[in-house]
């Protein structure tokens with residue numbers, strides 16, 4: 001039997017509430033945990049990962065640069081070198097031997113001395129050339145000569161070594177009276193530093209590069225600096241970093257964040273006093289976000305599946321619940337037969353079928369005789385047992401297709417499908433005589449009951465009510481006729497059988 005619309009609506013509301021609670025709860029939990037992971041990931045990048053990379057690179061730089069600076073400083077104060085210059089640079093051999101010794105002993109890439117007096121460039125293999133202020137490659141010497149600081153670090157190509165990119169430590173040399181007499185120092189290849197940078201970039205997916213105090217990129221990995229920027233380019237040419245130079249000041253280290261084409265970047269900047277450069281360690285969150293997003297999507301997918309499974313189970317449960325409620329509403333709990341509501345549903349359909357198929361249909365209305373007396377004599381429980389037994393007899397004695405219902409109290413109704421008056425009368429008689437002959441044992445007593453039956457065959461104009469009304473009139477007559485009998489109510493002006 002269908003449930004009332006209000007009940008269905010309240011079920012729908014329950015499902016909707018559950019969807020909102022489950023789905024909403026899962027969504028909020030997933031988003032909150034995504035945000036928390038994002039926050040902790042950002043904090044870990046800014047406060048731990050990038051400073052750690054910076055520390056590592058810095059300590060490598062120190063290892064690679066501080067020692068050469070000390071060696072160059074020592075060369076600039078060397079008495080042999082200064083005496084040799086002051087004595088007129090007479091024999092090249094002692095100087096080249098000296099430079100060779102320094103280079104080999106300290107494992108430098110190159111070592112050199114340029115004399116102010118003769119403008120001669122000495123290196124380990126002898127005289128390389130004369131420096132010329134008009135030669136762009138020699139400008140470095142004249143810059144060093146004029147600078148205030150005692151030395152500079154210059155990344156340049158080494159003319160003596162196939163123009164390989166080299167970090168030169170250019171130290172000023174003075175005589176004992178403080179007069180400038182030349183520049184000396186060693187050079188080391190930047191390959192080692194570049195390899196280190198490349199390794200960090202590859203392993204940790206971050207960009208490492210050096211910028212001088214004017215904002216010029218001075219050293220990068222093999223693939224260039226941020227967004228592929230090349231050595232010599234300025235920060236102001238790199239998208240997202242245009243304004244950073246102004247923020248940096250001098251010298252200033254710190255953490256910075258910027259956006260490049262919608263991607264968030266985290267930047268650790270460290271001033272390296274030995275180089276007068278900034279070390280930049282830059283990481284964008286793109287790759288990391290992908291991982292987090294995938295986890296979020298997976299979470300949401302699992303939540304969706306769990307919600308769907310819960311909903312499917314719930315709706316099945318509710319369907320069964322509805323069905324059992326519907327069954328309860330249409331079934332008589334004492335006999336297990338359909339009750340009056342159940343009967344109305346079944347009978348409506350049976351009448352339709354009979355009319356459509358032009359087949360006869362007969363209704364029997366049965367009432368147990370003197371049932372009150374039985375109740376009064378043996379008790380209500382005895383009456384219940386008789387009713388149950390009687391219902392069972394009806395079910396057993398009729399076809400599956402026949403409709404047997406408890407009409408109310410001690411009254412029952414039967415619709416015999418595809419059955420006309422004569423057969424129905426025969427069947428009714430059989431039921432009546434079977435009941436009369438039967439005994440219902442109860443607490444050692446064999447109870448006995450008879451039934452009166454009213455019978456009416458459906459005629460074309462009959463409604464369910466009119467059909468039952470006529471069967472009821474038949475029943476009335478059966479009672480009047482002394483009970484325990486069958487009375488057929490004619491469908492027209494027929495007489496009583």
Ligand SMILES: Nc1nc2c(ncn2[C@@H]2O[C@H](COP(=O)(O)OP(=O)(O)OP(=O)(O)O)[C@@H](O)[C@H]2O)c(=O)[nH]1
Nearest residue numbers: 367368369370371372373375380381383384409410
């Ligand atoms: N034990 C039991 N008794 C019921 C039930 N339903 C109705 N009755 C009783 O059935 C009796 C019917 O009594 P009446 O309507 O006076 O009819 P009757 O005693 O059968 O007399 P007639 O129908 O005239 O033969 C009443 O006493 C009801 O209380 C039930 O479910 N169980």
